Amino acid sequence: MMEEINPGENTSSVSEQTKPTPVVVCDVTTQVDKESNPDGGNEASGVWSWIKSASSNQFMQSVMKKTKTGVDKMITTLDPGMEPFIREGGDINVVVTSEKEVKWGAVRDAFQAVFGAATVVGVPAQSNIAPQPVGYTAGLKGAQERISYLRHSQQVDENQVCVSVENFVAEHTPDKWFDVGCIVLNDPVNKIMLEVYTLAVPVENEVILDMQRETPDNYDLSWSGLAVTVGEAIQKRLPWVSPSDWPRALTGMSRRNIIYSSSLCLAELYKRRLPEKVIEQNV
Incomplete structure (x- = not known):
């Protein structure tokens, strides 16, 4: 049995019930980034600061020098003709x-x-x-x-x-x-x-x-x-x-x-x- 609606009656309550609920989209990634890195744009400067400090560290310099020496020896062993090119440079x-x-x-x-x-x-x-x-x-x-x-x-x-x-x-x-x-x-x-x-x-x-x-x-x-x-x-x-x-x-x-x-x-x-x-x- 259908309910009869009075034409004079306020129908706003009905329209509010049938209106779809709006969906709120939250940028979770951005929010997490902001929480983990409050300074935002300073992240790049922080990386370069670390690289700068590492390059001036004597221990790191020693590690890099030994690594380069090992790679150079491997190359010159495989191709002795490459030695003059590898050793080219410096201030002399x-x-x-x-x-x-x-x-x-x-x-x-x-x-x-x-x-x-x-x-x-x-x-x-x-x-x-x-x-x-x-x-x-x-x-x-x-x-x-x-x-x-x-x-x-x-x-x-x-x-x-x-x-x-x-x-x-x-x-x-x-x-x-x-x-x-x-x-x-x-x-x-x-x-x-x-x-x-x-x-x-x-x-x-x-x-x-x-x-x-x-x-x-x-x-x-x-x-x-x-x-x-x-x-x-x-x-x-x-x-x-x-x-x-x-x-x-x-x-x-x-x-x-x-x-x-x-x-x-x-x-x-x-x-x-x-x-x-x-x-x-x-x-």
Whole structure:
């Protein structure tokens, strides 16, 4: 039986009963975030502060250094050719006055071995002496002139650390000739000048006589040496020998290794002369 509704009766109570209850949506995630992190935007700064404090901690620095060393050793074991690239960088930056890898590559390996990290590149440079210097004075002058050439031609900055390698022949005792390399380092900023000499490699008298015969009597640079190098003279006698690496064929030791061993000494001497703050920054 249907209930009869009086037209004059108030029907508001009925409409209120049938009206759906509104649903209130609460952002729970936002609320939880606000409760757990009242500062809101300071969360990022807190993370960076932690990283900053951790990086300055000696223990963390030691852990990171050991981790990097372990990774580097693994990479160089799998691919030894990667070692020069891994050790590139640091505050030690050197320019070698030659584009020959046998020279600048040997200096690079030596400086990286001593300093841990170093950037070494080769730039070709000229000298105003004979192609084959004779005597210690001529060898030293040739090395110094190559550095001066790079500075005067503005191929390097006036404060750039430079290393120069110059090979010469010298008669140590009568009829006993040797090939020697002079390696010079010049650091204008720290006012460091160093020079070392490589292992003396014997040169046969017949080779020296060939070089002297092929040098004209009126040779303009005869005051400093000869017109033909040791490598060129040896190659004429032994065509299969490379003029740039004749020591390997005659002594079993490459020119690169000869330069490298003396460059190790040069780098160590340089390290001892540098201010402590420069060494600490590179470690």
